[in-house]
Amino acid sequence: MRxxxxxxxxxxxxxxxxxxxxxxxxxxxxxxxxxxxxxxxxVPEIGLLAIGVMLAMCAGDGGIDLSGIAMANLAGVxxxxxxxxxxxxxxxxxxxxxxxxxxxxxVGLIGGTLNGLIISRLGITPILCTLGTQMFFTGVTVVLSxxxxxxxxxxxxLYEIGNGYVLGIPISFLMFIGVATLLGLVLRxxxxxxxxxxxxxxxxxxxxxxxARARIVTTTYALSGLLAGxxxxxxxxxxxxxxxxxxxxxxxxxxxxxxxxxVKPEGGYGRVINVVLAAIILQLLSSLLNFVGLSNFVRDLxxxxxxxxxxxxxxxxxxxxxxxxxxxxxxxHASKN
Amino acid sequence: MTMVQDMTDTAIPNPPRKERSLGQLFQRRPELxxxxxxxxxxxxxxxxxxxxxxxxxxxxxxxxxxxxxLFALGVFAILAVGGIDVSFxxxxxxxxxxxxxxxxxxxxxxxxxxxxxxxxxxGAGLGALNGWLVNLLQVPSLIVTIGxxxxxxxxxxxxxGTVWLMELPPQMIAFGKAPLLSFETANGAVVSLPIYxxxxxxxAVVTWMIFNMTLMGRAVFATGGxxxxxxxxxxxxxxxxxxxFAFTGALAGxxxxxxxxxNRMANPFDLVGTEIEVIxxxxxxxxxxxxxxxxxxxxxxxxxxxxxxNNSLVxxxxxxxxxxxxxxxxxxxxAAFFVTRQxxx
Numbered sequence: 001m002r003x004x005x006x007x008x009x010x011x012x013x014x015x016x017x018x019x020x021x022x023x024x025x026x027x028x029x030x031x032x033x034x035x036x037x038x039x040x041x042x043v044p045e046i047g048l049l050a051i052g053v054m055l056a057m058c059a060g061d062g063g064i065d066l067s068g069i070a071m072a073n074l075a076g077v078x079x080x081x082x083x084x085x086x087x088x089x090x091x092x093x094x095x096x097x098x099x100x101x102x103x104x105x106x107v108g109l110i111g112g113t114l115n116g117l118i119i120s121r122l123g124i125t126p127i128l129c130t131l132g133t134q135m136f137f138t139g140v141t142v143v144l145s146x147x148x149x150x151x152x153x154x155x156x157x158l159y160e161i162g163n164g165y166v167l168g169i170p171i172s173f174l175m176f177i178g179v180a181t182l183l184g185l186v187l188r189x190x191x192x193x194x195x196x197x198x199x200x201x202x203x204x205x206x207x208x209x210x211x212a213r214a215r216i217v218t219t220t221y222a223l224s225g226l227l228a229g230x231x232x233x234x235x236x237x238x239x240x241x242x243x244x245x246x247x248x249x250x251x252x253x254x255x256x257x258x259x260x261x262x263v264k265p266e267g268g269y270g271r272v273i274n275v276v277l278a279a280i281i282l283q284l285l286s287s288l289l290n291f292v293g294l295s296n297f298v299r300d301l302x303x304x305x306x307x308x309x310x311x312x313x314x315x316x317x318x319x320x321x322x323x324x325x326x327x328x329x330x331x332x333h334a335s336k337n
Numbered sequence: 338m339t340m341v342q343d344m345t346d347t348a349i350p351n352p353p354r355k356e357r358s359l360g361q362l363f364q365r366r367p368e369l370x371x372x373x374x375x376x377x378x379x380x381x382x383x384x385x386x387x388x389x390x391x392x393x394x395x396x397x398x399x400x401x402x403x404x405x406x407l408f409a410l411g412v413f414a415i416l417a418v419g420g421i422d423v424s425f426x427x428x429x430x431x432x433x434x435x436x437x438x439x440x441x442x443x444x445x446x447x448x449x450x451x452x453x454x455x456x457x458x459x460g461a462g463l464g465a466l467n468g469w470l471v472n473l474l475q476v477p478s479l480i481v482t483i484g485x486x487x488x489x490x491x492x493x494x495x496x497x498g499t500v501w502l503m504e505l506p507p508q509m510i511a512f513g514k515a516p517l518l519s520f521e522t523a524n525g526a527v528v529s530l531p532i533y534x535x536x537x538x539x540x541a542v543v544t545w546m547i548f549n550m551t552l553m554g555r556a557v558f559a560t561g562g563x564x565x566x567x568x569x570x571x572x573x574x575x576x577x578x579x580x581x582f583a584f585t586g587a588l589a590g591x592x593x594x595x596x597x598x599x600n601r602m603a604n605p606f607d608l609v610g611t612e613i614e615v616i617x618x619x620x621x622x623x624x625x626x627x628x629x630x631x632x633x634x635x636x637x638x639x640x641x642x643x644x645x646x647n648n649s650l651v652x653x654x655x656x657x658x659x660x661x662x663x664x665x666x667x668x669x670x671x672a673a674f675f676v677t678r679q680x681x682x
Binding site for chain 2: 062064118122123124125127128129131132133134135136137138139140142143146147248249251252255256259265266295297298299300301302303304305307308311312314315
């Protein structure tokens, strides 16, 4: 029997507790279809960025991707300007949207590959590289847009991506779940996924086993960039404008989600389903704080405190501790991993 | 005066004979590269636009370098111990705003010395909390300090205040205005270099002394070079971490109060967001982000480089929107350069 993932149990418990607490505190409006839909449509932006952070962390060797939101904004602005210069938004909305979507993915992929090549070929520490590219991407976005917001407008198909529903579920949320599922399968069942985790947990051993480390790292950061590009697409679809300084707090929140999901900052372990759940939980909490009427600043404070709390929980393996405590009554060997 | 750290390359044995070629010199002393770039940029800019050399623009740059410089000395210390800190701007904002608020409302006649000392101590306290957490949680300090950045800033904006304080007490305004040097420009306006400019060189000298002449300085470089070896040598990791982060916090508190006095107002939304530029300055000064290296001299050079780049783009006709692209490219190029240097060794 596979060992129960303690972190997953914790996240599911939190999820249930938050839903119940929200329902009780708001007298039911929190659980109304409208509120659930609006919460679901806010998850994908952060969720995609957080999966990107998770991938980079899994690659190990101090891996982290700080350029996510900068990349997303660049993708939105660059691809938006490009698509607008070819197809007028109002006359050819479908062609515009297709170009825009492809453009976002391509820009993200290029940016991510750039990160990956700098890290794997030049041997620059991921923190430093992504700090540099974060500033560089933001800079390019500012230059392209002249520092102003770029108006994408609301062409029909693009608007649908950001605000439409299928069977009452927001399309952007479905896209997010689709991408996450695909990625989860890739990480679990392809040679790339297995090699990524092995490289992350022991770089030297992986290299001696003949893994092409440079290629694995480059692919990982390219994927992270691609996810950021998709986040940029959803940001553009949900908001009428794209701008270089959108979502300045997203960097912290993406890292917070990854840490909540039990991703190890030292590399080698991370599960997509936990990241998805953690992103949803954060959104539930954020909406709950809104319902109670707390300001954005209190929310920032709460995110900081929450990040430190989860670091604390992970550091002292509190979840496993309790898990072992309960299961030791049933099976004396369960506490030994 | 030698600025090279003795501990710079503990892992790599020194070459038996000192090579005399320029390339070798640059490899041993990366900060000389930054210095050369700085000189080249200054000469180029002053040829394209001689206005660069006017006292007023030089003094502007001198003033602008103080806050960045104090932050950078702190970041230098953190990089030396092998960590990274993004919360120092939040520490500066929290300590400067709450202190100014306190002085205005509770103790308007507080002597300036007391204000400055309180700012330093407050910053050191918050920094020590960082150091304690980094040691306790055993995760990369980047992640811990991202958390504390939001904690500190959220606390400031949620509980202390969000309004700009425009009416500073007189002693703080006097501190911000007191001139060290005054010039009269061609059109009759008087520009003066404020006395607080001296804080930056003074802090640089103090930092240099701590990191080159005390046991704690050696402990910091040893920990940054190889933490487990340093621990086995008997350097208490918790003390080292708390000291370094508190030192950075103290410099941030000082920078915050100077920022208030220089601008004659306290804006709680200021400062946070400038971290990356400060880190860039220190990296440009030749410190490795993986720890154990770096020099105070290099850090000062890096700060001057960033300040000059920020202030001279417009003078040579590059629109200010390009500023981030240039700084970002500088970070990547500098990092690539120093990494290849490392591999050659």
